[in-house]
Amino acid sequence: xxxxxxxxxxxxxxxxxxxxxxxxxxxxxxxxxxxxxxxxxxxxxxxxxxxxxxxxxxxxxxxxxxxxxxxxxxxxxxxxxxxxxxxxxxxxxxxxxxxxxxxxxxxxxxxxxxxxxxxxxxxxxxxxxxxxxxxxxxxxxxxxxxxxxxxxxxxxxxxxxxxxxxxxxxxxxxxxxxxxxxxxxxxxxxxxxxxxxxxxxxxxxxxxxxxxxxxxxxxxxxxxxxxxxxxxxxxxxxxxxxxxxxxxxxxxxxxxxxxxxxxxxxxxxxxxxxxxxxxxxxxxxxxxxxxxxxxxxxxxxxxxxx
Amino acid sequence: xxxxxxxxxxxxxxxxxxxxxxxxxxxxxxxxxxxxxxxxxxxxxxxxxxxxxxxxxxxxxxxxxxxxxxxxxxxxxxxxxxxxxxxxxxxxxxxxxxxxxxxxxxxxxxxxxxxxxxxxxxxxxxxxxxxxxxxxxxxxxxxxxxxxxxxxxxxxxxxxxxxxxxxxxxxxxxxxxxxxxxxxxxxxxxxxxxxxxxxxxxxxxxxxxxxxxxxxxxxxxxxxxxxxxxxxxxxxxxxxxxxxxxxxxxxxxxxxxxxxxxxxxxxx
Numbered sequence: 001x002x003x004x005x006x007x008x009x010x011x012x013x014x015x016x017x018x019x020x021x022x023x024x025x026x027x028x029x030x031x032x033x034x035x036x037x038x039x040x041x042x043x044x045x046x047x048x049x050x051x052x053x054x055x056x057x058x059x060x061x062x063x064x065x066x067x068x069x070x071x072x073x074x075x076x077x078x079x080x081x082x083x084x085x086x087x088x089x090x091x092x093x094x095x096x097x098x099x100x101x102x103x104x105x106x107x108x109x110x111x112x113x114x115x116x117x118x119x120x121x122x123x124x125x126x127x128x129x130x131x132x133x134x135x136x137x138x139x140x141x142x143x144x145x146x147x148x149x150x151x152x153x154x155x156x157x158x159x160x161x162x163x164x165x166x167x168x169x170x171x172x173x174x175x176x177x178x179x180x181x182x183x184x185x186x187x188x189x190x191x192x193x194x195x196x197x198x199x200x201x202x203x204x205x206x207x208x209x210x211x212x213x214x215x216x217x218x219x220x221x222x223x224x225x226x227x228x229x230x231x232x233x234x235x236x237x238x239x240x241x242x243x244x245x246x247x248x249x250x251x252x253x254x255x256x257x258x259x260x261x262x263x264x265x266x267x268x269x270x271x272x273x274x275x276x277x278x279x280x281x282x283x284x285x286x287x288x289x290x291x292x293x294x295x296x297x298x299x300x301x302x303x304x305x306x
Numbered sequence: 307x308x309x310x311x312x313x314x315x316x317x318x319x320x321x322x323x324x325x326x327x328x329x330x331x332x333x334x335x336x337x338x339x340x341x342x343x344x345x346x347x348x349x350x351x352x353x354x355x356x357x358x359x360x361x362x363x364x365x366x367x368x369x370x371x372x373x374x375x376x377x378x379x380x381x382x383x384x385x386x387x388x389x390x391x392x393x394x395x396x397x398x399x400x401x402x403x404x405x406x407x408x409x410x411x412x413x414x415x416x417x418x419x420x421x422x423x424x425x426x427x428x429x430x431x432x433x434x435x436x437x438x439x440x441x442x443x444x445x446x447x448x449x450x451x452x453x454x455x456x457x458x459x460x461x462x463x464x465x466x467x468x469x470x471x472x473x474x475x476x477x478x479x480x481x482x483x484x485x486x487x488x489x490x491x492x493x494x495x496x497x498x499x500x501x502x503x504x505x506x507x508x509x510x511x512x513x514x515x516x517x518x519x520x521x522x523x524x525x526x527x528x529x530x531x532x533x534x535x536x537x538x539x540x541x542x543x544x545x546x547x548x549x550x551x552x553x554x555x556x557x558x559x560x561x562x563x564x565x566x567x568x569x570x571x572x573x574x
Contacts, residue, residue: 002358004499006530011358011499047469047500059552066560074568109475111400112393229553234551242543244552245355253558255563258379299390300404300458300465 007243014249016046021060028254029068029261030268031277032220033198034061034228037122037284039250049302054194055235055242056250058228061196063251064258065225067080071262072218078089079169079215083222085176086183086201089201090227093187101190108157116194119288132207133274145265154208170211170219182208196231198224199281200266205276213270235270334506342368344510344522351497351528353535359499362526364508367484367494372512372519373417373424374479374491375435378526380412380506387465389458404458407445412501413466414473416493418481426516433511437463437474470498503528 004011018041024035036057043053072078104110161175182204190197198220205216212244236242322357343366351360364376384407391401417424420435430439441459449455466472479493505527512520530538540548 004353004355004357004534006534007501007541009502036436059556062553062556063560063563064486066557067563070561070564079414112397112571115397115399119336214505229315230558232553233549236552240545240548242541242552243550244537244541244548244555247552248559249555251559255560256558256567259563259567292399294398296390296398298465298468299399301388301390 003245003249005048005243005246006245007241008048008056009049010049012046012048012246012249017043017246017249018111018253021250021255022062022257023253025064025067025257025265026261027252027257028061028064028221029071029263030217030260030265031198031261031273031280032068032202032217032224033277034058034065034224035198036061036196037199038280043246046244049241051239051241051247052243055232055239056197056246058231059242059247060236060250060254061224061228062232064249064254065221067255068221068258068262069218069257071224072214072221074111075266076169077213077214077218078222079167080222081165082167082170082205082209082211083219085179086186086205086223087226089180089183089185090187090190090197090201090223091230092180093184093189094191094227096184097188098193100188104192113263114193115292117189118195119285119292121189121193121200122281122285122288125199126278126285128207129203129274129278130282133271134151135222137271137275154229167211170209172210174195174209179209182300190227196224196227199277202277213273214265217265217273219260229237270304316468333406342366342510342512344417344508344524346524346526349524349526351526353530354532355534357499357534360497361494362497362508363396363492363494364510364524365490366510366522367488367490367518368512369508369514370487370489371485372489373419374481375415375417375421375425375511375513375518376479376493377416377433377435377509377511378412378414378495378506378572379410379509380501380504382408382410385409387462389461404462405445405447406462407434407447407527409440409444411461412471412506413440414495415475416478416495416565417476418479418491420476423518424513425518429513429516429518433509435511437472437517453499469500470496471500496533497528503530 001014002011003014024039026035027035027095036054039057039060040050040053043057044050048056069078069080075080101110104113158174158178161177165175165176186197186200186204189200201220201223202216205211205214205220211219216218232242308427344364345366347365348360349362362378368374387404387406388400389402389404392397393399393401406432415435416420421430427433427439428453430436431442434440434443441456444459445457446455449458463472478495479491481492482492484490505525508524508526510522511518529535
């Protein structure tokens with residue numbers, strides 16, 4: 001059955017957005033990512049204008065991450081304190097990032113810098129996570145040892161910072177400055193790349209903040225929820241590009257997908273989750289590299305979006 | 307008001323004459339003035355939630371021995387599109403904007419023969435019939451010369467044809483000879499759902515000896531109705547309320563599904 005989308009000004013088979021929502025919602029509940037890096041290009045592929053695709057996806061993520069945060073919160077996997085510090089940083093970083101884009105645009109070839117940053121970030125994060133999780137799965141007994149070795153330099157520096165505070169849910173102690181600064185860093189990059197940044201935030205929480213994987217997923221979703229509320233509202237207000245009907249179709253699938261993902265996630269080990277996420281990030285990287293190098297069928301596209 | 311009063315009787319006369327002509331046309335077929343006529347069926351297309359495109363048929367009567375060209379266009383406008391190019395000889399990415407001036411968003415031409423065979427280039431340019439005359443008509447910036455303009459215009463055509471907004475066909479019009487030296491023509495076209503709301507002009511040209519000898523016009527109106535119209539209107543005119551509602555709906559849907567799953571999946 002087809003439904004007409006009043007803002008996208010196009011008609012779509014309802015099975016497409018519901019199915020996409022289900023698949024991306026599942027990833028969201030499993031890994032704590034928004035999934036914009038998958039959803040937006042897929043929507044564009046199905047004929048949705050790029051600006052509407054990006055804005056409507058953020059509206060859908062509000063629903064999926066509410067559903068996912070709720071599921072993870074029930075089993076005590078959301079560190080609200082850490083989430084709020086990261087959010088604060090992310091908000092400040094977003095402001096800086098938006099200025100950064102203006103500077104890039106003024107310098108010319110902004111698209112090149114943005115695309116390259118995106119590919120490099122995805123590639124580095126994906127490869128690092130993959131290698132690290134495989135290594136630590138192989139050498140189970142020596143995990144504690146190697147961790148202590150790695151921590152020594154970084155941990156000393158982190159411990160020397162002022163405003164040390166304990167994060168109960170995650171079982172870690174950090175300076176309050178650390179999540180704010182890291183959140184800010186992710187916020188800058190996310191704003192420049194035009195994505196939510198979940199795929200960057202998850203590794204930051206795992207590898208630098210040393211939080212347990214299951215708490216990372218819940219906390220990341222909590223954080224994404226607020227970012228996407230802000231983005232949805234701004235997009236609706238300034239660009240009029242949120243398609244409510246498309247968002248409803250997407251969230252029909254994604255809210256359920258997020259619940260299923262959260263249940264699935266509890267059955268998997270942290271390392272397994274990391275490997276799966278790393279593989280997905282790498283597949284997306286390869287897809288973007290292909291898009292950049294193969295001759296496109298159309299040399300002209302609608303203005304707006306990346 | 308005054309102006310209206312003066313025009314009103316004129317208008318009535320026109321309507322009466324049109325009606326009289328219509329009646330005469332059918333009752334005294336043989337004696338009716340030889341004139342090209344055009345009428346679009348389904349000329350008011352309504353977009354509701356279940357809209358997935360429509361069909362539009364155009365029919366009328368023309369002199370026998372004339373070729374026919376039917377052109378359907380949206381009003382001309384200004385379109386800005388992104389162009390892709392190779393960066394560093396290897397990577398494809400957006401390399402800037404292209405502006406297309408005087409280009410309709412929708413343009414389709416149907417004819418009873420190949421355009422080049424039935425019309426001279428001058429006539430095609432005069433009435434903007436066919437892609438090559440549209441190319442002469444449309445301004446593309448920034449381009450360095452004619453060659454680059456042609457290349458980008460061809461890409462523009464590909465882009466438009468990919469979303470069914472531009473079309474060209476020379477075998478869809480059917481004609482039936484009438485016994486009064488006239489012929490009836492008929493065409494049924496698929497109306498793409500990608501065509502945005504607005505007024506579309508249908509122009510029928512009767513062509514003889516490579517020249518347009520007569521033309522007639524009719525209109526197709528595409529309009530959003532009901533909830534589709536109110537949602538689109540709210541998104542455009544009341545962004546704050548629309549944004550707030552979108553966020554609220556998403557929050558409650560997410561929360562609602564969470565509650566359902568808690569009840570259903572009691573094991574966790």
